[in-house]
Amino acid sequence: MSEELKRLKNLILEEEINSIAQLKKRIAILEEESNNKEKVIDALYPIMGNMISRYVGESFKDFMYDLNEKMKLMVFIKAFIRKIKAKFLGISEIELLLKDSLIVRIDTIFLIHKESGLLMIDLYRDHTTKIKEPEMVASMLSAIRSFVNEWVAENTKMGEVNTIEYGNSSIYIESAGSCYLAVVMRGTPEFMVKNKISKVLEYIIEIFGYQIGKFDGDITKLDIKEISTTLLTLFDIKENHKKTKGKIPFLSKLVLFILFLIPTFWFIQEYRENLVIEKKRDIFIDNLKDVKIYDMEISKLKNNKISVNGFVMSDNDLENLNFKLQNSRLKIKNRVTSIESSLVTTQIQKEVDKSIKIFNKIEGSDIEYKFDNSLKYISIKGIVADKKRKNSLISIIKNIYGLENFNFQIETLPIFEKQIYFDNNEFKIKDKYKILLDKYAKIMLQYTQYYVRITGYTNEIGSTLVNKKLSLNRAEMVKEELVKRGINRDKFILDSVASEPKEILILSTKKQKELSRCVIFSWELIKK
Amino acid sequence: MIKIQKKVILIGNFSVGKTSLIKRFVENSFSDDYISTIGVKISKKNVQIYDQKATLLIWDIEGATKIKPINTIYARGAHGAIIVIDVQDKKYPEQIKEHIRICNSVVKEIPSVLVFNKIDLEPDFRANIEELKSQYPQIKGSFYTSAKTGEEVEEMFFKIAKEIK
Numbered sequence: 107m108s109e110e111l112k113r114l115k116n117l118i119l120e121e122e123i124n125s126i127a128q129l130k131k132r133i134a135i136l137e138e139e140s141n142n143k144e145k146v147i148d149a150l151y152p153i154m155g156n157m158i159s160r161y162v163g164e165s166f167k168d169f170m171y172d173l174n175e176k177m178k179l180m181v182f183i184k185a186f187i188r189k190i191k192a193k194f195l196g197i198s199e200i201e202l203l204l205k206d207s208l209i210v211r212i213d214t215i216f217l218i219h220k221e222s223g224l225l226m227i228d229l230y231r232d233h234t235t236k237i238k239e240p241e242m243v244a245s246m247l248s249a250i251r252s253f254v255n256e257w258v259a260e261n262t263k264m265g266e267v268n269t270i271e272y273g274n275s276s277i278y279i280e281s282a283g284s285c286y287l288a289v290v291m292r293g294t295p296e297f298m299v300k301n302k303i304s305k306v307l308e309y310i311i312e313i314f315g316y317q318i319g320k321f322d323g324d325i326t327k328l329d330i331k332e333i334s335t336t337l338l339t340l341f342d343i344k345e346n347h348k349k350t351k352g353k354i355p356f357l358s359k360l361v362l363f364i365l366f367l368i369p370t371f372w373f374i375q376e377y378r379e380n381l382v383i384e385k386k387r388d389i390f391i392d393n394l395k396d397v398k399i400y401d402m403e404i405s406k407l408k409n410n411k412i413s414v415n416g417f418v419m420s421d422n423d424l425e426n427l428n429f430k431l432q433n434s435r436l437k438i439k440n441r442v443t444s445i446e447s448s449l450v451t452t453q454i455q456k457e458v459d460k461s462i463k464i465f466n467k468i469e470g471s472d473i474e475y476k477f478d479n480s481l482k483y484i485s486i487k488g489i490v491a492d493k494k495r496k497n498s499l500i501s502i503i504k505n506i507y508g509l510e511n512f513n514f515q516i517e518t519l520p521i522f523e524k525q526i527y528f529d530n531n532e533f534k535i536k537d538k539y540k541i542l543l544d545k546y547a548k549i550m551l552q553y554t555q556y557y558v559r560i561t562g563y564t565n566e567i568g569s570t571l572v573n574k575k576l577s578l579n580r581a582e583m584v585k586e587e588l589v590k591r592g593i594n595r596d597k598f599i600l601d602s603v604a605s606e607p608k609e610i611l612i613l614s615t616k617k618q619k620e621l622s623r624c625v626i627f628s629w630e631l632i633k634k
Numbered sequence: 635m636i637k638i639q640k641k642v643i644l645i646g647n648f649s650v651g652k653t654s655l656i657k658r659f660v661e662n663s664f665s666d667d668y669i670s671t672i673g674v675k676i677s678k679k680n681v682q683i684y685d686q687k688a689t690l691l692i693w694d695i696e697g698a699t700k701i702k703p704i705n706t707i708y709a710r711g712a713h714g715a716i717i718v719i720d721v722q723d724k725k726y727p728e729q730i731k732e733h734i735r736i737c738n739s740v741v742k743e744i745p746s747v748l749v750f751n752k753i754d755l756e757p758d759f760r761a762n763i764e765e766l767k768s769q770y771p772q773i774k775g776s777f778y779t780s781a782k783t784g785e786e787v788e789e790m791f792f793k794i795a796k797e798i799k
């Protein structure tokens with residue numbers, strides 16, 4: 107402990123003059139309570155946030171370092187505004203709570219290799235959220251993460267650290283497999299956002315986990331485009347923010363503002379009193395463990411009682427909570443409600459919808475769903491490119507909270523297993539391929555939403571120009587055969603290569619030459 | 635973003651000149667403010683080896699003293715190591731072995747170079763390292779550098795960059 111305090115002191119000596127006063131105050135608190143480990147962590151966070159923000163460019167300057175105390179006061183004000191909003195807009199407070207929890211705006215996404223701290227992908231909402239020196243920021247985040255996790259593991263009972271808050275922003279860290287996502291956002295992530303982020307990462311690990319595990323610093327070995335497409339869906343969370351905002355009429359805003367000014371003083375008083383309650387709250391939270399209460403508020407009642415407000419995700423959790431409170435010695439009045447029923451109607455639908463949307467952005471996916479609220483039933487129908495994706499889709503849907511009955515009818519695209527081979531310098535199709543062409547035509551008629559790429563190859567003898575023409579002729583001949591079998595002319599993409607296909611194994615040079623005179627079929631997964 | 639990034643760690647006892655060597659070599663690094671807090675300083679340098687561009691992310695791990703060992707978590711996932719020795723340190727063979735031992739306990743035998751720094755103070759110093767080299771094939775070279783004059787600093791960093799690939 108005294109080692110940590112020394113380190114912090116060093117930091118003060120090097121800091122700019124204006125932050126010295128603030129840091130000194132922190133150290134004073136620290137030394138006073140040096141037996142309270144959580145306090146030390148609290149003190150470390152803003153410093154780290156500050157360290158990061160100093161190097162990540164203009165876009166972060168707005169969200170500079172604030173004191174934790176200020177943040178806590180904000181929570182009270184937020185709760186008050188919500189109550190008034192509910193009155194004015196005539197919607198239930200729970201609905202507003204749910205919307206509140208979605209008010210975050212994701213600005214930046216980093217996919218980082220866990221072991222080395224190297225940056226694999228960086229994505230930005232727009233040019234204003236660009237970060238200078240992203241590779242360095244990624245490495246530094248990794249260093250901080252390691253440091254804090256190690257320190258926390260050694261000194262406290264808390265789990266892995268996953269949020270670094272600073273000012274109005276936070277960096278949320280979700281780790282899985284051999285990588286982690288660092289998501290920079292305005293606001294603090296709540297359940298729904300965290301859930302979404304973990305789903306997306308889960309999907310990435312499932313499909314790209316192997317290549318990420320083998321990452322050696324060479325980005326060209328990753329399927330950057332596909333991984334990015336998946337990650338980009340996270341920026342959609344921003345839209346919820348806009349919608350909520352748009353619904354509040356101007357007049358209400360004005361009234362809200364005036365109402366807000368009057369009781370500020372009262373709130374500060376109230377806040378002071380609540381410091382006393384904090385100790386009780388800590389014990390209470392310690393007791394909770396597996397029950398998670400969202401937007402929890404604790405207030406003081408008469409004769410030293412306290413009451414707890416908030417909501418839990420399921421009726422089961424509520425029962426569990428009641429049971430725990432009855433068996434504890436704390437005098438706590440339970441005003442927590444379960445939002446299971448309202449969850450089913452709104453949030454599940456949204457979750458399902460988003461998950462399916464993510465999936466349909468992946469190349470080759472074409473999925474539809476039907477959702478029956480009363481039965482908690484979902485049926486999913488459609489096509490995905492391969493088995494891996496099918497399994498991942500099923501696991502993602504099955505993990506959506508609140509769904510109970512499933513019906514999956516998911517096909518994977520058939521593979522064009524065989525090629526068509528040609529004689530030397532020929533592009534005439536041999537009769538023996540008729541059956542194969544019939545079969546391929548049948549497949550194409552079944553999946554008319556996709557295109558088929560037909561690539562002609564030649565051996566590597568002779569001039570490139572001649573070979574290129576020859577391989578194109580071969581591809582065209584095959585196309586014509588399929589057109590004769592009823593396929594629309596513009597369902598094809600033709601390609602010609604003046605060399606042997608990479609897929610062919612080198613057996614013997616003679617055999618290789620024969621095998622390289624061919625046409626290969628593949629799905630063109632981009633829907634047009 | 636350059637397509638290839640590599641993580642290089644600098645290890646060595648306290649005050650051998652690690653931070654000074656990096657200052658000589660890189661154009662970009664985070665300020666020193668936080669190094670005393672978390673015990674590592676990260677810098678970046680773009681290099682070109684033959685026709686290939688690469689970004690080196692150099693982790694200057696705060697040095698070991700008798701009471702405080704280096705924080706080995708920072709060595710995880712490194713692709714190369716620079717082991718820095720002060721030429722005035724007469725017990726360098728043991729030091730080198732110790733650093734390699736620590737390194738190998740965290741990452742699998744990564745390419746490493748030995749750096750004898752502050753050569754300006756003892757220009758005639760030459761280390762006897764043949765035995766070490768045969769014992770640890772991961773040692774790919776040795777350099778006599780001075781962070782003060784800049785001698786052999788660039789060469790040393792390029793050597794490790796080349797060995798990593």
Ligand SMILES: Nc1nc2c(ncn2[C@@H]2O[C@H](COP(=O)(O)OP(=O)(O)O)[C@@H](O)[C@H]2O)c(=O)[nH]1
Binds near residue numbers: 753
């Ligand atoms: N004469 C000389 N002094 C050096 C050299 N490199 C570093 N120093 C000095 O050695 C001290 C420690 O250097 P520093 O880079 O902080 O060591 P670190 O603890 O390994 O990072 C400083 O006073 C430096 O000025 C060198 O090549 N020659």
Ligand SMILES: [Mg+2]
Binds near residue numbers: 653696
């Ligand atoms: Mg140093």
